[in-house]
Amino acid sequence: xxxxxxESSDAVRLDKWLWAARFxxxxxxxxxxxxxxKVHLNGERVKRSKALKFGDEVRVRLGPYEHRIVxxxxxxxxxxxxxxxxLYDELPESRATREAxxxxxxxxxxxxxxDAGRPSKRDRRQIEQLRKRRD
Numbered sequence: 001x002x003x004x005x006x007e008s009s010d011a012v013r014l015d016k017w018l019w020a021a022r023f024x025x026x027x028x029x030x031x032x033x034x035x036x037x038k039v040h041l042n043g044e045r046v047k048r049s050k051a052l053k054f055g056d057e058v059r060v061r062l063g064p065y066e067h068r069i070v071x072x073x074x075x076x077x078x079x080x081x082x083x084x085x086x087l088y089d090e091l092p093e094s095r096a097t098r099e100a101x102x103x104x105x106x107x108x109x110x111x112x113x114x115d116a117g118r119p120s121k122r123d124r125r126q127i128e129q130l131r132k133r134r135d
Contacts, residue, residue: 011051012074014041014058020075022084023060023067033060058088064101068094 012020015031018039024030033039034048040059041050052058052071060067069088078084119127 010074011053012076013048014039014046014050014052015048016076017052017071017074017087018058018060020078020084021087022078022081023062038062057091064105065098066094067098 018030019027031048037045038061042057056071058069068091073087
C-alpha cells in the first residue's frame with residue numbers, strides 16, 4: 001500500500017530504494033553496485049531484488065567512502081533531496097570515519113599540490129644544460 005508521497009509500509013527492492021534515497025543517480029547504477037558487492041544488507045551480500053524494510057542496516061561503498069545507514073522509511077519514488085534524507089539515518093561512527101577520511105585526503109592533496117605538471121620551455125632548456133654539463 002502506497003501513500004500519495006511515494007512512501008509505503010511494505011518492503012521495497014534494494015536497488016529502487018538506493019535510487020530513491022539518492023545514493024545513485026540511476027537505478028541501473030544502483031543495481032550494478034549491488035551486483036558488484038558494494039552494497040550489503042544487514043552484513044550480508046544480497047541481490048538487487050532483496051526486500052528492504054524499516055530498521056535494516058545498509059552498507060554502501062561509494063569510491064573510498066563507506067556509508068553505514070539504518071532505514072527509517074521506504075520509498076520507491078525518487079523525490080527531492082530533502083525528502084530522500086528522511087529515508088535513512090547514518091550511524092555516528094560511520095559519519096565520523098567518513099569525515100576523518102575526507103580530512104586525510106584533503107591533507108594529502110595539499111602536500112602534492114606543488115606539482116606543476118609538464119616542464120615549460122625554460123625548464124626544458126635548463127634540464128638540457130644540466131645534462132650537457134654531466135656529459
